[in-house]
Amino acid sequence: MVKFNPKQGQIYVKTLQDVLTNTEEIANRVTPFFTKLDDAKEADKISEIPSAEFAEIKAEFEDAVASYKANASKLNAASAPVRLLGVHKSLASAYTKYAAATEIMADAVNVTKQSVDSEKYAHSEEEQGIYLEKIHAAVSKIMNSAI
Numbered sequence: 001m002v003k004f005n006p007k008q009g010q011i012y013v014k015t016l017q018d019v020l021t022n023t024e025e026i027a028n029r030v031t032p033f034f035t036k037l038d039d040a041k042e043a044d045k046i047s048e049i050p051s052a053e054f055a056e057i058k059a060e061f062e063d064a065v066a067s068y069k070a071n072a073s074k075l076n077a078a079s080a081p082v083r084l085l086g087v088h089k090s091l092a093s094a095y096t097k098y099a100a101a102t103e104i105m106a107d108a109v110n111v112t113k114q115s116v117d118s119e120k121y122a123h124s125e126e127e128q129g130i131y132l133e134k135i136h137a138a139v140s141k142i143m144n145s146a147i
Contacts, residue, residue, distance in 0.1 A: 008081055012088075015078045016142065019071045019095075026067045033060040037109070041116055054114050061106035068099035084142055091138035094131045101127035 037057050040046045049057075072095045080088035105124035108117040 008079060012078055012080050012084070015074060016139070019074055020139065022067065022071055026064050030060050030064045033057045037116070041118070041121070046116055047114060049114070051111075051114060054109075055111050058106065058109045058111045061102070061109060065099060065103045065106050068095075068102050072096040072099045084145060087138050087141045087145075091135060091142065094134035094138060098128060098131035098135060101131060 033056070036049070036053070037046075040049050046054075072092065075088075075092040075095050078088070078092075101124050104120055104127065108120035108124060110117070
């Protein structure tokens, strides 16, 4: 029988907290850019966004994707306590897919043409919502277990 190592649990929780804190910081940083783009998209006024601002929106989206991918790597490399392996694998998978969905959104923004591929953008939003729910469910299970 594998003996429980409390230190491993502490390291795992610290890694998870770091990833979640970083994710929240990224979301807070990118939200104003997302909102500006989404509002312009809804009003059919993307062409009215100054080109420098449009490029900045794209850059912020790409920075968010890079950070989310780094977080996904941290989760995939984390050593979860044995009793949490299943839920941890679900969390790491959902987070990796969330990062990929965010990348689809970034790819939907075309700076050269100052346009947004509405189909890709909508697909990304839908996918992000699905994977965020899975992330929240997994984190909740992990935090509610006595680590």
